[in-house]
Amino acid sequence: MGRYVARRLLQMIPVFLGSTLLVFLMMYALPGDPVRALAGEQTVDPAQIAAMKKDLGLDRPFLVQYGNYLVNLFQGDFGTQIASGRPVADIIASAFPITIRLTLFAFTFTALVGISLGVFAGLKADTLRDRGLLVLTLLLISVPSFVLAFLAQFFFAHQLGWVDPNVSALAEWGELVLPAVVLGSLSLAYVARLTRTSIAENLRSDYMRTAVAKGLPRRRIVGVHLMRNSMIPVVTFLGTDLGSLMGGAVVTEGIFNVQGVGYNVFSALKNREGATVVGIVTLIVVVYLVASLLVDLLYAVLDPRIRYA
Template identity: 75%
Template structure:
């Protein structure tokens, strides 16, 4: 197990460098000058712009800028925001907890509701309940998140008055309920379908027929044997989905006025704040890599036949 973890950690290095280099090159290849944009249409001294670029290191060749970014990253320095001159680490520290609360709320909702509905649909496959579940998940997959968000606002906030249309206090979980469910809707649909398909396939397996023939209670057959082996593809999806929820909150945070990572990335893209975007994406890449490693290690817990050497 230790050798496997060490190999996976070594494999993360080129993936991390490749991902950060790609987003770094994409951001700094965009047209326009973010330093000059600070003055808008006003005239400004070119010497002042050149001095500011030198202070930020933007006058260096692109490869050297990336190298300096990596060196600073290993020292905990994510760079400096151009407009506010704030460290990007401070910007992330302000926005990340909000998005983490939203993403964890959405993730918990996805796991509890998605797996439950998937198990129900799988145990009663080819029934009216199963067909209704498939139609419901297809509808969630087909409807864009911004449509679902505005629809939820219209129905539950403006018509019924059950919830607030926007989030005023990000620490209030009751206000985060509606945006979290909207954010989790697509993931919920996939989890229901994955769980349902895996349950149906494993119901036909020999070990399930053997456990049933031995007279084991149905609760034990389903809860221990069937569910445990059916969770491997679901855990694979959920491991990457946590990172997707963190990075995919741009639209949801915009609709519900949540000042999190998604809104910060959107504003940074408008202002062409490359350091902010690269810093946030770097953090998300680290989360993705760690989640992928944890998922691989969970395989051995779910299926004892899996061994790592």
């Protein structure tokens, strides 16, 4: 196990460098000048703009800028926002906990409700409740997230008055219920369908017929034999979906005014604040890599036949 973990950690290095390089290149290639945009409509001396670029290191070649970014990153320096002069690390420190709460809320909702619906439908495949689940999940997949967010905001906030339409700056747990449900709805549909298919397939397996023939209680057959083998593809999806929920929070956070990393990424993209975008995306990449490693290690827990040399 130790060798496997060490090998996976080494494999993360080129993935991390490649992904951050790609994001850095995309921000470098965007049209516009973030320093010139600070002046707005005012006329600014080109020498003054050149001096500001030199101070920020924006006049250097792309690879030099990227190399300096990596060196500073490993020292805990994510760069500085050009417009406000605020360190990107401070922006991440204030926004990341909000997105973590929103993501964990959405992830819990997705896992609990999605797996429950999938098991409920998969145990009775090709019945009315199974077809009802397929229709429900197809509806959730078909409706874009921003449409679902506006509909939820209209009915639950404006019509019924159960929640506030916008989240306050504190982003308390109770305020994040509706945004989390909207954020996790698409993933819930995939989890429910994946669980339903996996349950229905494993019910027809030889080991299930053997367990029934032995006279084992149904609770043990379903809870131990069926669930452990059926959860492997679901755990794989949920592990990668954790990073997707964080990255996909841009639209949800914008609609509900949740001032997390998605909100800050959107604002940084509009203002071409490359340091902010690259810093936040770098953190999300790390979350993806760690979640992927944890999912692979969970395989051995769910299926004893899997062993890592």
